[in-house]
Amino acid sequence: MAFLPQVASYRPERTILDLGEEFLDPVAPADFPKTILRFRNRRWDGAVGLADMSDTQWTRHFGRFESLPGSLETPLALRYHGHQFRQYNPDIGDGRGFLFAQLRDGADRLLDLGTKGSGQTPYSRFGDGRLTLKGGVREVLATEMLEALGVETSKSFSLIETGESLERGDEPSPTRSAVLVRLSHGHIRIGTFQRLAYQRDEAAMRRLTAYVLKNYYGEEAGEAPAEQLLPHVVERTARLAGQYMAAGFVHGVLNSDNINVTGESFDYGPWRFAPTWQPGFTAAYFDHQGLYAFGRQPEAIHWDAMQLAIALRQISEAQPLIDILETFGPCYQRHVTEAILWRLGVRPRDPESDTALVGAVERAIRAEDTPIDRFFFDAFGGTLPESYGPGFDGVRTALADYTPRRDRSAAYWRDAAPCSMLIDEVEAIWEAIDRDDDWSRFDAKIDAIRRMGEALSA
Numbered sequence: 001m002a003f004l005p006q007v008a009s010y011r012p013e014r015t016i017l018d019l020g021e022e023f024l025d026p027v028a029p030a031d032f033p034k035t036i037l038r039f040r041n042r043r044w045d046g047a048v049g050l051a052d053m054s055d056t057q058w059t060r061h062f063g064r065f066e067s068l069p070g071s072l073e074t075p076l077a078l079r080y081h082g083h084q085f086r087q088y089n090p091d092i093g094d095g096r097g098f099l100f101a102q103l104r105d106g107a108d109r110l111l112d113l114g115t116k117g118s119g120q121t122p123y124s125r126f127g128d129g130r131l132t133l134k135g136g137v138r139e140v141l142a143t144e145m146l147e148a149l150g151v152e153t154s155k156s157f158s159l160i161e162t163g164e165s166l167e168r169g170d171e172p173s174p175t176r177s178a179v180l181v182r183l184s185h186g187h188i189r190i191g192t193f194q195r196l197a198y199q200r201d202e203a204a205m206r207r208l209t210a211y212v213l214k215n216y217y218g219e220e221a222g223e224a225p226a227e228q229l230l231p232h233v234v235e236r237t238a239r240l241a242g243q244y245m246a247a248g249f250v251h252g253v254l255n256s257d258n259i260n261v262t263g264e265s266f267d268y269g270p271w272r273f274a275p276t277w278q279p280g281f282t283a284a285y286f287d288h289q290g291l292y293a294f295g296r297q298p299e300a301i302h303w304d305a306m307q308l309a310i311a312l313r314q315i316s317e318a319q320p321l322i323d324i325l326e327t328f329g330p331c332y333q334r335h336v337t338e339a340i341l342w343r344l345g346v347r348p349r350d351p352e353s354d355t356a357l358v359g360a361v362e363r364a365i366r367a368e369d370t371p372i373d374r375f376f377f378d379a380f381g382g383t384l385p386e387s388y389g390p391g392f393d394g395v396r397t398a399l400a401d402y403t404p405r406r407d408r409s410a411a412y413w414r415d416a417a418p419c420s421m422l423i424d425e426v427e428a429i430w431e432a433i434d435r436d437d438d439w440s441r442f443d444a445k446i447d448a449i450r451r452m453g454e455a456l457s458a
Contacts (some may be wrong), residue, residue, distance in 0.1 A: 002458070003228075005043055005047035006105065007042050007051070008048065008104070008106035010050065011048075011104040012069065012070030012081060012101065013104060014072050015215055019207060019208065019211055020207070022204060024076040025121065026074040026075070027075050027076065027077045027119075027122075028075070028096075029075060030120070030130070032063065032064075032162035032165060032177075032179070034161065034162060035059045035063030035161075035163075036160060036161040036163070037055055037058065037059050038161050038178070038439070039140050040157075044155045046258050048104070049103070052146055053425065058158065062157070068100075068101045071103065072100065073356035075098040075099065075115070077094035077121035078098075078410075079197055080092065080094075080194070081191050081194045082189065082190070082255055083191075083257075083307060083334075085257055085291055086303075086361075088194075091123075093121070093258055094121055095124045095125060095127055095161065096118065096120070096121070096127060097116045097118055098115055099113075100114065100115055100119060100186050110186070111184065112185075112187045113182070115181055116131050116135075116136075116179070116180040116267075117129070117131025118179050128166065130166050130177050132178065133176035134171070134174070134175060135178070135432065136159045137178075138431055139156055139181075139268045140156040141421060141429070142268040143156045143268065144367060144450070145421040145449050146447050148450065148456065149243075149343070149451065149456070150243060150456065151240070152185075152240060152263060152265060153265040154193075154267075155182060155183040155247030156181075156182055157181045157182055157183040158180070159178055159180050159181075160179050170285075172215060174380075175434075183266060184260070184447035185216070185264045186261065186262040186453055188211075188260060188262075189258070189259060190259045190261065190304055190305075190308045190311075191255075193261075193312065194215070194307060196311065196314065199313035203440035206225065209221060209315065210263055213232075217232050217267055223326075224320070226315050226316035227321070228336065230324045230325075233305060234305050234327055235263070235331050236261075236263020237328075238263075238301070238334075238335055239263055240264070240335070241301045242298075242333075242338065243334050243335065244265070245322040245340075246340045248274045248277070250272045250273070250274055250281060250282065250283040251274075251292065252269060252272065252283030252284040252292055254294070254301060254304065256304045256308075259304045267354025269284070273293045273420065273423075275372070276365070277294075277366040278295075278366075279295025280295065281294040282294070298332050302328045302329075302332075306325055323449055340357075340358045340361060341354060343450070344375045344380065344382065344402075345379075345381045345382065345406055346382040347402065347404070349402060357395070357399065357402070361396050364391055368391045373418040373419070374417070375419070376420035377417070379399070381404040384399060385446060406456075408453035410454065419448050421449075429433040429445060448453070
């Protein structure tokens with residue numbers, strides 16, 4: 001499933017500059033009253049050669065944004081457009097974040113360090129460019145849980161409290177502030193391509209397409225670069241949709257500016273994990289029509305991939321792109337099957353049997369209103385307890401012919417209940433921080449999530 005960190009030496013990059021100044025704007029970070037380190041990702045700092053950095057140095061780089069040697073000298077706000085709840089918006093871009101640095105990890109992937117809450121940019125509109133501490137805590141919890149569940153996700157790399165009191169209309173105010181740094185495989189969004197199509201800039205579209213192919217897919221652009229790129233993005237975004245469903249995760253805001261072209265999940269606002277398999281379950285209180293509900297996420301991501309294809313019409317004929325888009329459905333079915341089998345802890349058999357098993361699982365847990373996390377915890381390794389009644393007979397029969405990919409010897413499988421991340425626990429973790437500055441529940445939850453991830457991993 002997801003990449004595992006490998007210890008690596010420090011290898012700075014600045015390839016984003018190859019795109020040219022029309023793609024980005026140099027910006028200055030906010031000067032925060034305080035910088036209090038609240039979270040440092042010790043799982044991933046070594047993967048980009050920063051494990052030996054002291055906490056004092058860390059805070060200078062990721063709270064004061066002193067540049068990393070050999071990488072970008074100045075933070076960059078990237079320009080993009082996008083559809084927001086299916087309405088096109090040409091007035092967006094990096095509005096409260098920027099690209100701070102680029103690095104390579106132990107797998108030789110180009111990675112970006114991007115911020116959230118680092119201050120105003122030319123795209124802030126009427127916003128203050130800040131992030132609430134609660135929002136930062138929630139993003140750390142989301143990314144840690146998704147990584148443990150095998151989802152390709154950005155990593156919350158650093159969370160620093162910044163000592164400002166923020167006013168927000170949708171939560172109790174004033175509230176505490178923070179700046180988040182995330183480690184991600186690419187800062188290029190579908191909306192980055194949409195902006196160039198809006199401007200009818202064919203030369204820039206070709207340059208961006210070649211950049212993505214070279215730096216994220218390891219290919220030189222050929223005579224038909226759009227037809228070369230789109231299959232990669234369709235494959236990766238279909239994989240993301242399948243992984244979301246297997247994890248029971250609802251992103252909440254699957255706008256085209258929130259989907260990047262490497263198919264890696266990022267930017268967590270009103271996310272939720274669904275308690276049970278309810279297709280209509282939504283995460284965002286403002287998603288009144290359920291556009292991004294749990295069961296509609298594959299459709300939403302497919303629609304976003306379609307917007308990339310439309311943008312790529314600047315440099316391609318329509319029919320080849322339409323043909324590629326039609327592969328999204330089969331790709332999704334393959335990836336959701338793979339992800340559910342992974343979470344069940346069994347090895348694939350053959351496409352027909354695997355599809356039948358996944359169908360039986362989905363029907364049973366939906367009909368019986370079974371908690372998603374509880375089911376996968378109990379069924380891991382391919383043996384369903386007798387406490388699961390006749391409604392699960394089809395699952396039990398289908399599982400009988402599967403072999404486990406990992407046994408249940410890890411201590412995690414002897415716990416009384418699975419590790420979950422439902423909204424009540426998220427709120428309880430935040431309440432302890434907000435009321436008493438008690439970070440013990442937060443720290444304990446990170447430890448518990450990583451313990452689960454180790455038990456799940458191959």
